[in-house]
Amino acid sequence: MTALLTVDNLKVSYPTRTGVIEAVRGVSFTLDRERLGIVGESGSGKSQTGRAIMGLTPKHGIVTADKLDFNGIDLIQASAKERRLLRGKRIAMVLQDPKYSLDPVMSIGRQICETLRTHEKVSKAEATERALAMLEAVQIRDPKRVFDLYPHEVSGGMGQRAMIAMMLIAGPELLIADEPTSALDVTVQLDVLKILDKLVSERGMGLIFVSHDLRLVSSFCDRVIVMYAGRIVEELRASDLKNAQHPYTQGLLNCMPQIGEDRHPLPVLDRKPEWAA
Ligand SMILES: Nc1ncnc2c1ncn2[C@@H]1O[C@H](COP(=O)(O)OP(=O)(O)O)[C@@H](O)[C@H]1O
Ligand SMILES: [Mg+2]
Numbered sequence: 001m002t003a004l005l006t007v008d009n010l011k012v013s014y015p016t017r018t019g020v021i022e023a024v025r026g027v028s029f030t031l032d033r034e035r036l037g038i039v040g041e042s043g044s045g046k047s048q049t050g051r052a053i054m055g056l057t058p059k060h061g062i063v064t065a066d067k068l069d070f071n072g073i074d075l076i077q078a079s080a081k082e083r084r085l086l087r088g089k090r091i092a093m094v095l096q097d098p099k100y101s102l103d104p105v106m107s108i109g110r111q112i113c114e115t116l117r118t119h120e121k122v123s124k125a126e127a128t129e130r131a132l133a134m135l136e137a138v139q140i141r142d143p144k145r146v147f148d149l150y151p152h153e154v155s156g157g158m159g160q161r162a163m164i165a166m167m168l169i170a171g172p173e174l175l176i177a178d179e180p181t182s183a184l185d186v187t188v189q190l191d192v193l194k195i196l197d198k199l200v201s202e203r204g205m206g207l208i209f210v211s212h213d214l215r216l217v218s219s220f221c222d223r224v225i226v227m228y229a230g231r232i233v234e235e236l237r238a239s240d241l242k243n244a245q246h247p248y249t250q251g252l253l254n255c256m257p258q259i260g261e262d263r264h265p266l267p268v269l270d271r272k273p274e275w276a277a
Helices: 046-054 080-086 108-119 125-139 143-147 156-168 188-201 216-218 238-243 247-255
Strands: 003-016 019-031 033-037 062-066 067-069 091-094 174-178 206-211 223-228 232-237
Touching: 003 046, 019 046, 019 232, 033 046, 033 156, 046 062, 046 067, 046 091, 046 174, 046 206, 067 247, 080 232, 091 156, 108 125, 108 143, 108 156, 125 143, 125 156, 174 188, 188 216, 206 216, 216 223, 216 238, 216 247, 223 238, 232 238, 232 247, 238 247
Parallel strands: 033 206, 033 223, 091 174, 174 206
Antiparallel strands: 003 019, 003 062, 003 067, 223 232
């Protein structure tokens, strides 16, 4: 059986006047219907990896791979039109801040309905019914009321849920969640994670969960990939984190504060040039 997603030697680079920026430098992994975490500090290439899979690399970026295969579809060879059809329908992406992904001048319910209707031929009444059910599935208590609200009228946590509903309404097989909870309070973060978790197990989706928070990722995912300077430095089962081999992963683990601990001085993550080689 082939994997849901196969990424082999993925590279993303940006030519600039002063040279080429290599954002992703040969990333390889496979994903089935499971939860895969990608962690690493800011700038390590996590989002660029997600965007390349999604087909959302900015125009001036160059994406190459020995293989980038989604369910037998060669994403490198696929036309812009084919990729547009995949996006939202079969592969969806949830971003850190719903403010940038929700349309400010359209009610939440209408946005979800329109997303559905671009991918499926359904009547207005059926779209409304499914949008309400989806809002309920992301645990919005009063879906009928929220349906008519505009993005600025809801809290960050509610906006994030609305966005998850919008991303999931067409029933994607792969969901890429790029720091979906980073802008939220800790308690709301956990709620959103629980919702994602439930949807992944109920719908049998594959999930790529991107975060800089190693602890969060390991509590939530089956497997974790650790990225540093555009490369994978380590891949682990989440339950096996304490046996991490790479000093960068150990550094990330060390930087996680423990409750009740008094730390003077604060640990600093040290970096060795050879890790980026
Ligand atoms: N549009 C762009 N043009 C040039 N370089 C970019 C662009 N977007 C991202 N990069 C570079 O790619 C690297 C990885 O970025 P990113 O994937 O967003 O990191 P992360 O999500 O891990 O914080 C960054 O160092 C950044 O400089
Ligand atoms: Mg990012």
